[in-house]
Amino acid sequence: KQEVTQIPAALSVPEGENLVLNCSFTDSAIYNLQWFRQDPGKGLTSLLLIQSSQREQTSGRLNASLDKSSGRSTLYIAASQPGDSATYLCAVDGANSKLTFGKGITLSVRP
Amino acid sequence: NAGVMQNPRHLVRRRGQEARLRCSPMKGHSHVYWYRQLPEEGLKFMVYLQKENIIDESGMPKERFSAEFPKEGPSILRIQQVVRGDSAAYFCASSRTSGTYNEQFFGPGTRLTVL
Numbered sequence: 001k002q003e004v005t006q007i008p009a010a011l012s013v014p015e016g017e018n019l020v021l022n023c024s025f026t027d028s029a030i031y032n033l034q035w036f037r038q039d040p041g042k043g044l045t046s047l048l049l050i051q052s053s054q055r056e057q058t059s060g061r062l063n064a065s066l067d068k069s070s071g072r073s074t075l076y077i078a079a080s081q082p083g084d085s086a087t088y089l090c091a092v093d094g095a096n097s098k099l100t101f102g103k104g105i106t107l108s109v110r111p
Numbered sequence: 112n113a114g115v116m117q118n119p120r121h122l123v124r125r126r127g128q129e130a131r132l133r134c135s136p137m138k139g140h141s142h143v144y145w146y147r148q149l150p151e152e153g154l155k156f157m158v159y160l161q162k163e164n165i166i167d168e169s170g171m172p173k174e175r176f177s178a179e180f181p182k183e184g185p186s187i188l189r190i191q192q193v194v195r196g197d198s199a200a201y202f203c204a205s206s207r208t209s210g211t212y213n214e215q216f217f218g219p220g221t222r223l224t225v226l
Contacts, residue, residue: 031210031213032212032213032214034214034215036217041222042219042220043115043202043217043218043219043220044154044202044204044217045217046214046215046216046217049212049214051212089153089154091154093213096167097142097144097159097166097167097206097209097213098144098156098159098167098169098170099144099146099154099156099204099215100156101146101153101154101155102153103152103153104153
């Protein structure tokens with residue numbers, strides 16, 4: 001059974017800092033991994049999808065990497081801004097089209 | 112291109128009533144997924160549907176819950192005889208395909224409160 005872990009559960013950083021959010025998963029037989037952002041009381045916004053054959057994906061200030069063999073992914077956020085404050089969720093698709101989610105990391109970027 | 116739409120956004124029911132949650136996928140998407148987010152817990156998969164077919168319902172509670180995605184119209188998640196433990200946010204997602212590039216796009220969710 002796939003399990004996805006995101007540690008720490010919460011993170012507070014000053015504006016401008018570069019930061020790394022971690023995600024680990026137990027079963028390396030995955031199709032892809034997605035990173036999402038969730039604002040309080042809102043839905044999920046897809047940030048990046050990395051296919052199992054890829055090592056990383058980039059979108060603007062975001063870069064996500066995938067190391068399937070070790071069961072790890074990281075989301076790198078460059079030059080963080082207060083508007084980046086949200087909960088970041090990692091989810092893996094274990095070749096059956098259903099996503100298994102971590103519990104998320106709640107990020108607070110202080111002005 | 113409109114995103115995934117869900118309605119209602121908020122739904123209040125008394126114990127024993129029925130709840131119907133609707134989801135319209137993005138244009139061109141024929142795969143629909145329902146997830147539930149309980150307070151203080153992560154999102155959990157419930158069911159995966161394509162038009163007129165349930166592909167995987169391994170995350171659905173055995174009783175009181177059902178889902179459909181008819182040929183015409185939105186996908187419906189139906190909860191009969193709701194109990195307080197059903198209070199949660201229910202999210203629908205859709206995708207164009209399955210497979211390695213199965214990017215799922217989520218709706219804003221329906222927040223169900225059972226009194």
